[in-house]
Amino acid sequence: MSDELKKGLEGVLVAESALSFIDGDEGRLIYRGYEIEDLARGASYEEVLYLLWHGELPNREQYDEFRDTMAAERHVDDGVIDTVRELAEQDEEPMAALRTGVSQLSAYDPDAAADPTDREANLRKGRRITAKIPTILAAYDRVRNGEEIVEPREDLSHAANFLYMLNGEEPNDVLAETFDMALVLHADHGLNASTFTSMVISSTLADLHSSIPGAIGALSGSLHGGANQDVMEALLELDDTDMEPVEWVEHLLDEGRRVPGFGHRVYNVKDPRAKILGERSKELGEAAGDLKWYEYSTSIEEYIMDEKGLAPNVDFYSSSTYYQMGIPIDIYTPIFVMSRVGGWIAHVLEQYEDNRLIRPRARYVGSEHEDFVALGER
Numbered sequence: 001m002s003d004e005l006k007k008g009l010e011g012v013l014v015a016e017s018a019l020s021f022i023d024g025d026e027g028r029l030i031y032r033g034y035e036i037e038d039l040a041r042g043a044s045y046e047e048v049l050y051l052l053w054h055g056e057l058p059n060r061e062q063y064d065e066f067r068d069t070m071a072a073e074r075h076v077d078d079g080v081i082d083t084v085r086e087l088a089e090q091d092e093e094p095m096a097a098l099r100t101g102v103s104q105l106s107a108y109d110p111d112a113a114a115d116p117t118d119r120e121a122n123l124r125k126g127r128r129i130t131a132k133i134p135t136i137l138a139a140y141d142r143v144r145n146g147e148e149i150v151e152p153r154e155d156l157s158h159a160a161n162f163l164y165m166l167n168g169e170e171p172n173d174v175l176a177e178t179f180d181m182a183l184v185l186h187a188d189h190g191l192n193a194s195t196f197t198s199m200v201i202s203s204t205l206a207d208l209h210s211s212i213p214g215a216i217g218a219l220s221g222s223l224h225g226g227a228n229q230d231v232m233e234a235l236l237e238l239d240d241t242d243m244e245p246v247e248w249v250e251h252l253l254d255e256g257r258r259v260p261g262f263g264h265r266v267y268n269v270k271d272p273r274a275k276i277l278g279e280r281s282k283e284l285g286e287a288a289g290d291l292k293w294y295e296y297s298t299s300i301e302e303y304i305m306d307e308k309g310l311a312p313n314v315d316f317y318s319s320s321t322y323y324q325m326g327i328p329i330d331i332y333t334p335i336f337v338m339s340r341v342g343g344w345i346a347h348v349l350e351q352y353e354d355n356r357l358i359r360p361r362a363r364y365v366g367s368e369h370e371d372f373v374a375l376g377e378r
């Protein structure tokens, strides 16, 4: 047994996976052998889900069947909607509301009592959870804004249907395609903290309805998925001052704060997803005739790279992309869930196929010899 301490499990190999590979020095990301750039430009989120869950890209017939089966699962039972309504009325945080709603889905899932490792049941459960997350989130957002909940439509794509339920109107092609691309880009990323959380939970042979809420909790933190919301709040903070972007970042660093959207445990160079989202953010700015958010971002990127050698991660440019799409800032991280749930499910399926309880050790640094004194005598 090695006594070497690997804080944060940095660089530790704990599993074999055929799902995604990251080359942190080259800035390369692949899902099952396919370059992220090719998938982002050519595949829909539904195709990527099929790829992650079934091991290959679907042909037309497989795709249609998969898409239709998933779209038919979008409706969410009244019990969950009642909970979401209550949580929205109580001003519950969006990530917490989503986590609770997803957890409650098990009460209505016909496969809830299946063996937790049953692959076919897990594919059905996974499809239902993935299909219902956008419905829960859009319902939450509409209730808190005092608006009627919009029922899902089966004829729209996963991405377009979400924007339709959120805004009450069909998105135009640019919005639907941009959102679909963002879902593709966020779908999987090796053993990031939330995915690892889902694996730890499933390694105890707990079920999918336990591992997904756990993963949502892990994604919510500001060092992980929560950073996309922080990035936009930081850009708005900058916009509120009369400082130049570089001056403002210097001030932020002087205060000992981290710049959200920069740095990564695996990438030593720019995250390839940030490159694609940066281009999209620029295009949206050009279309609106306002490149302010893109220009703030590029000035900050250049400065942080020169000063700290840190490159932007996926959260940096997703933020200004979503902002320019008119999406509320505090649902950026729930949107990450909407996509990453596909990766979590794929990793849980892999975990069950070759399971061993995940159980590392801590180096004990506490006292080893204390004389016990009863409560009344202390």
Ligand SMILES: CC(=O)SCCNC(=O)CCNC(=O)[C@H](O)C(C)(C)COP(=O)(O)OP(=O)(O)OC[C@H]1O[C@@H](n2cnc3c(N)ncnc32)[C@H](O)[C@@H]1OP(=O)(O)O
Pocket: 008, 192, 222, 223, 224, 225, 227, 257, 258, 259, 260, 261, 262, 263, 264, 265, 266, 308, 310, 313, 314, 315
């Ligand atoms: C989808 C995602 O999860 S992507 C990541 C999203 N998170 C963020 O954007 C939050 C900001 N970034 C960070 O906090 C970090 O870069 C992480 C958590 C992503 C990676 O962390 P780690 O690999 O553990 O690196 P660690 O936290 O040890 O940082 C290494 C050094 O870089 C510095 N650093 C890392 N990121 C940043 C940052 N964003 N701003 C300022 N300094 C930073 C640290 O202060 C540290 O410096 P030090 O050695 O002088 O103390």
Ligand SMILES: O=C([O-])CC(=O)C(=O)O
Pocket: 188, 189, 190, 191, 192, 193, 265, 266, 313, 314
């Ligand atoms: O891989 C990580 O640690 C974080 C990340 O970029 C992701 O989860 O997409």
